Amino acid sequence: MTRESNEQLRQVLTLKQNYERLLIASNEQSLREVSYETLQQVIEELVETWYSKIDSLVYLRLSLESQNHIVYFQAEKGERNDFSELHPVSGQIVVHEDMDSALAPRFVRLEAYTGAEDSQQKELEQSLFQLLLVNVRGLAQRCLHQHQALELRFMESEMELARRIQSMLVPKEQLTLAGLCARAVYAPFTYVGGDYIDYIRVNERYTCFIVADVSGHGLPASLLASGIRTAVRAVLQKSWSPDEVLTRLNQLLYDDLSKTRSYVTMLVALYDAEEHALLLSRAGHPRPLYLSATQKMVLPCVGGVGLGLLADSTYKVEKVPLKEEGFLLLYTDGFVESGRKKALRCIHTWLQDLSLLMDKHERESENAMDGVESYIWEMTREGQQTDDMSVLILQFQSTSEKPFPEIDAVTAPPASL
Template identity: 80%
Template sequence: MNRTYFSAARLEQKYEEQLALTRKSNEQLSHVLELKQNYEHVLIASNEQSLREVTYETLQQVIEELVETWFTKMDSLVYMRLSLESQNQTVYYQTERGEKNRLDVLHQVSEQIVANEKLDSALTPRYVSLEAYTSAEDIQQKELEQSLFQLLLINVRGLAQRCLQQHQALELRFMESEMELARQIQSTLVPKEQLTLERLRARAVYAPFTYVGGDYVDYIRVDERYTCFIVADVSGHGLPASLLASGIRSAVRAVLQKSWSPDEVLTRLNQLLYDDLSKTRSFVTMLVALYDADEHALLLSRAGHPRPIYMSATQKMVLPCVGGVGLGLLPDSTYPLEKVPLLEEGFLLLYTDGLMESGRKELVRDTHSWLHGFSLLMDEHGNVLEHLMDGVESYIWEVTRQGRQTDDLSVLILYFQSYSAQPFPDIDVSTAPAARL
């Protein structure tokens, strides 16, 4: 009897113990389910916040709302501070919720992630940091909250990166717009129409390497007798070279008010530009040719610039004219003057070194290849002026476009009659205006 009673008591005790364990397990399960639902609300709400359109102007507001959502939905969260910081822990911005000195604080969390590895400013912080205090006791809950805090940092970093990307996209569009405007302005300064004089015609070919270039090509009617032709190349590429080229254009016109001879033009330009070019560590190569209509001759001076190509029935050559150094390299440089009588019909090419650096290497290696190609053109077109000038321009474009352009390209094509030949037929020059001082 005693043994039977003992067995029943043991069974009842085990039943109570098992029931207690089941109740505890059910309570834990219920708590876990409650936590899961609560954290799902956190994730849904934070995703909605993080997908909002954000700019630098609204970034802090969106972060405030995101932190508020996190703090409200996480029941165990007692205190939270989120901050955007520099590499040396300078706080650019921070937001806080709750009180960290409460008695129910059981767990402290500190997290930090890199927001930008290269930049470090109030707009593009180096780090996103978080400090949190919770009342969580369960290990699984602590681990889950740790992951959620890391997710919050990732969301905030994503917002900051989206702002940077949007800002950079706006800056790029603005820069492209500015560069396009600069290209249009520079394009208006390059001669578009053919210049027609009594015994000479001129045409410009111009192709910048980027939106804008550092080449300067121009022809300027000084008076009824003299016309000045200029081809120049500023060291470098892009906008800085373009700005210098535009300044040189103004300087040339100022110098031509008093000096026409090419050697004097280059000397005065060097004196005028030397200080500015030295400060920017830049230099300019330039060739100035002055056409004398009365003598039907060209006066030439070079400042470190490529020698012109001369083509006629009896002479096909690179003119062996001497020259001085580029503008901006020596303060007292001088520039020899040479005279080229135009005794027979032909054409002269004044160009920048981009002409020699364009096209396929196996097709165009040096001036000899160009001389050969131009000789074939002269044989093909003979004395038909318009066909020859069109052929020369087309040939230049054809060759240079077969390869990758690596530099600005400018060419002035000067076609001239022989000294004894009849002047060119009269043409309506109103459709081909020449620049004047």
């Protein structure tokens, strides 16, 4: 081997050793903890490391850029002079195909000029600069993933808070009056839901029961449901006849619902303790189930259109005397859908099953209200829930029977009339 060949081999080995040290130093930097707050500093340190350890490097520029070459950030070393006699190196690598912002740039771009003349050195430098692009892309992606993970945890925390707030607004305790008791069953499809279920003592004579279903799911529907709860309490300050309640609610909510392309179905039931009867009005809502010793049926009450669909909607009211002991179930459509097995359980199947359940509890002298609630939860768990599910169970005595024993209950504050 000639002296010239030995010298070339020595230069190549030295070059490779320098690049190995460069890779070690670069990897140490790229493995550091990084965030959006420190990303630019880490990139600047990488550029400084490469510029100082590649002897032939005259100029190096790394930038985070958009699809349209908008530079979000750049780090450079060296002076921009006449590079006509130098070897140019350039490249770019995609950070994220579907995002393009200062926090999630589309590209990492590299521009460099070196004094390398040997083809082997040029080839090695090209590979090394490509590795630098990969390292910087990895840093940017780690920041993005970290940011997305933080956002996800924050969103989950916010949703959990929303779930707790909404849960506090759903009646938890059984309401017991002289001739009627009520219990709410509520299961949102996601963290929060668009169902609204409530009972409100208007005064000593009247108690208002409401079940409503906001179109859609999740947080938007939940926000609307919370707004409806506030609107209901405002309306009950002046009106408590179910048809007037629905009419006034539609007037209050129409503009907001139409802007958001939403609507609300609702059933309002007003219990008259003196007459032991219910006054019912519906706005596009499913008809309630009525079960007594002599009648098991879908109550044939007239209904109007949902709230938010027509600006001038009016509603009718119907009276249901409670002459014998029984149940009235007010529900959202998720109640029927939650009973799915292989096919949708029709409402008549619910009537049949609940009738058998009532007969069983009467024979065994068990608490029928507990039995009905347990059965609803059992069917919900057995099926696959596809919507928010709410059921308001009203159990009533006949006019001749002994009243329900009074118990302490947490109820909504009475309206000032």
